[in-house]
Amino acid sequence: MKLERESIELLLKALEKLEDGFDLPEVRHDFDHKKMEEVIIAAAERMQNNYPYFHPLFAGQMLKPPHPIAKAAYMMAxxxxxxxxxxxxxxxxxxxxxxxxxxxxxxxxxxxxxxxxxxxxxxxxxxxxxxxxxxxxxxxxxxxxxxxxxxxxxxxxxxxxxxxxxxxxxxxxxxxxxxxxxxxxxxxxxxxxxxxxxxxxxxxxxxxxxxxxxxxxxxxxxxxxxxxxxxxxxxxxxxxxxxxxxxxxxxxxxxxxxxxxxxxxxxxxxxxxxxxxxxxxxxxxxxxxxxxxxxxxxxxxxxxxxxxxxxxxxxxxxxMPPIKNGTFAKDLAKSRNAALKFFNKLYYSDHFFPLLKPETDIVVWGIEGKKTSEMSDQATAFFKKAEKNKLYLSLYKYPTSKIKNSKFAIDSEYLTCLRSSLMKPEHDNWLEEIWTRMLASI
CATH class of the missing domain: 3.40.640.10 (Type I PLP-dependent aspartate aminotransferase-like (Major domain))
Structure with missing residues (x-):
């Protein structure tokens, strides 16, 4: 299922329990439900004009889906x-x-x-x-x-x-x-x-x-x-x-x-x-x-x-209490694992190079080339081609003044790189698919 929907069942049960807690006269609302349905479907159609932030192939900006229990509890409240x-x-x-x-x-x-x-x-x-x-x-x-x-x-x-x-x-x-x-x-x-x-x-x-x-x-x-x-x-x-x-x-x-x-x-x-x-x-x-x-x-x-x-x-x-060795921590550790695996793939690649070893779950890398201005152009072109292949990344400008012992000529103030926030636990299992789409975007 592309969009997780099981939390709707949780929400309905929670609303029944919530309603049981109030012994009050009923208030009737005269809503136009047919018009409301038209509006909400129109809103859903407008929301289709989004990147798939919830999916592991969205491996760019810092966007992590809420847990189903969080969505159900929030909506119930x-x-x-x-x-x-x-x-x-x-x-x-x-x-x-x-x-x-x-x-x-x-x-x-x-x-x-x-x-x-x-x-x-x-x-x-x-x-x-x-x-x-x-x-x-x-x-x-x-x-x-x-x-x-x-x-x-x-x-x-x-x-x-x-x-x-x-x-x-x-x-x-x-x-x-x-x-x-x-x-x-x-x-x-x-x-x-x-x-x-x-x-x-x-x-x-x-x-x-x-x-x-x-x-x-x-x-x-x-x-x-x-x-x-x-x-x-x-x-x-x-x-x-x-x-x-x-x-x-x-x-x-x-x-x-x-x-x-x-x-x-x-x-x-x-x-x-x-x-x-x-x-x-x-x-x-x-x-x-x-x-x-x-x-x-x-x-x-x-x-x-x-x-x-x-x-x-x-x-x-x-x-999922926020404690060491708990379910929450183990899921977060998967994101860190994904970043380390991704770093190793980049390190041994003929096409890409990691800017530095990730300290958390964000990985930044560049396109191999002879000089920074050309490499920046290549990174921007790669970013656009990856999106066409339904792989969603982000760009990052790194000051070339901080680059040490480079194999390429520095002819620009910044080097445009690619950046991935591997925040979803699922990224750990989706790296091969991500890598396949990266290679197809070269």
């Missing part, structure tokens, strides 16, 4: 449509959100924390930098030149000073360049990217922590894409060590809608020190009365938030 801003509008889903946020905090080794779900990584990172700015209002936010572009944009929105630090040829923050910044004495927060969205590279967190002892600054870990890799044992030893130190940072962002099998949008912000709640203190004349417990809206910049996101993530955690 939409019949209630809770708002997880306050307990008044989310009596059941707010406690579920607190449970899943606690699960994620424990995954990083935190028994105490402050945090909540967000609409995505951008909002989660905004809250992290907003708190950082409250603690160090006149100091600079520092991130690598491979960090997500939103950090610079968020800093501009918050009127915070921002500075980029160079990265090495693998896309990781250069410790020597970072220390030069720190010597100036005006750095308040360093952003460590625990899995860049371009190359999948992980910043050297241990070394940054050593600099923190010397220069005293906050560390924010942007693990929106890569946070779940902390559960894996099939990473490189040095990468495992980087993730092992995440319990020592000040704040973490992780996006369950990236690797956590959730629908958009589901991000999460976590703070190690619960006392940062002081930054959020505000009053509302009508909102926080249903419970004396802390309402999620009292520790969030967002107001209305979809409680369905919490329900979908809660159901997923019940089925």
């Amino acid at each position: 939409m019949w209630i449509n809770p708002n997880n801003h306050a307990m008044d509008g989310s009596k059941a889903s707010s406690p579920m959100e607190k449970e899943v946020v606690s699960d994620l905090a424990k995954m990083f080794g935190w028994s105490q924390h402050l945090g909540h779900l967000t609409g995505g990584g951008t909002m989660a990172n905004l809250e992290a930098l907003w708190v950082a700015g409250n603690i160090h209002p006149d100091k600079t936010i520092v991130a690598s030149d491979q960090a997500h572009y939103t950090h610079e944009r968020i800093s501009e929105v918050l009127k915070l000073k921002f500075s980029k630090v160079a990265t090495d040829e693998s896309g990781r923050i250069e410790i020597s360049a970072l220390e030069e910044k720190l010597k100036g004495g005006n750095v308040g927060t360093v952003v460590c990217t625990m899995g860049t969205t371009g190359l999948g590279s992980v910043d050297p967190l241990k070394e940054v922590l050593e600099l923190q002892e010397k220069y005293s600054f906050r560390i924010h870990a942007d693990a929106a894409y890569g946070g779940y890799f902390r559960l894996l044992d099939n990473l490189e030893p040095e990468t495992i060590e980087k993730y092992a130190h995440l319990d020592s940072v000040d704040s973490i962002v992780i996006d369950p809608h990236k690797q956590g099998l959730q629908p958009y949008g589901c991000g999460c912000i976590l703070f190690k020190n619960p006392e940062v709640a002081q930054c959020y203190i505000h009053d509302s004349p009508y909102t926080y009365f249903t419970s004396d417990d802390l309402h999620l809206g009292e520790i969030s910049l967002e107001c209305s938030r979809a409680g369905a996101s919490a329900v979908g993530l809660w159901a997923t955690h019940q089925l």
Whole structure:
């Protein structure tokens, strides 16, 4: 079945159980069901104009299908449509959100924390930098030149000073360049990217922590894409060590809608020190009365938030807890295996070459050639031909200044490469089919 539909049966059973919980007079709605059917079929026809994001042959951008349990639970919750801003509008889903946020905090080794779900990584990172700015209002936010572009944009929105630090040829923050910044004495927060969205590279967190002892600054870990890799044992030893130190940072962002099998949008912000709640203190004349417990809206910049996101993530955690050696971790390990197998195929190929060994499940590679300008043109042409062969990839511009010991002439500022996010567990079994279509696209 091209599109998984068994979750519809789960949804119908769940809706029956949900309805049993309300002993209320029936409300009749006068809907035009024939017109609704026409509209929904028209919408389905419009949605056909999409790439097949759900299929393993979509091996390009960072798009991972939600798990059937997440889809069914999310849709079931939409019949209630809770708002997880306050307990008044989310009596059941707010406690579920607190449970899943606690699960994620424990995954990083935190028994105490402050945090909540967000609409995505951008909002989660905004809250992290907003708190950082409250603690160090006149100091600079520092991130690598491979960090997500939103950090610079968020800093501009918050009127915070921002500075980029160079990265090495693998896309990781250069410790020597970072220390030069720190010597100036005006750095308040360093952003460590625990899995860049371009190359999948992980910043050297241990070394940054050593600099923190010397220069005293906050560390924010942007693990929106890569946070779940902390559960894996099939990473490189040095990468495992980087993730092992995440319990020592000040704040973490992780996006369950990236690797956590959730629908958009589901991000999460976590703070190690619960006392940062002081930054959020505000009053509302009508909102926080249903419970004396802390309402999620009292520790969030967002107001209305979809409680369905919490329900979908809660159901997923019940089925597949985010723990080492569990079903979730084993499925994620398949994506990592796929990336390593793909790397080996590229390495021994006569037509392609891997840019670097993948650190997570993102693989970037180039087309063999004599000079970078021609190789870039060939990569763009290959990308288009692969799409005609129903293999969906993405492109990535790599600075040629970082290329060392090349066998080709460098005559352009960037080398356009191909990029694959092998995020689906099924990619592990589909590599031969992917490779066949690649060879047919040369």
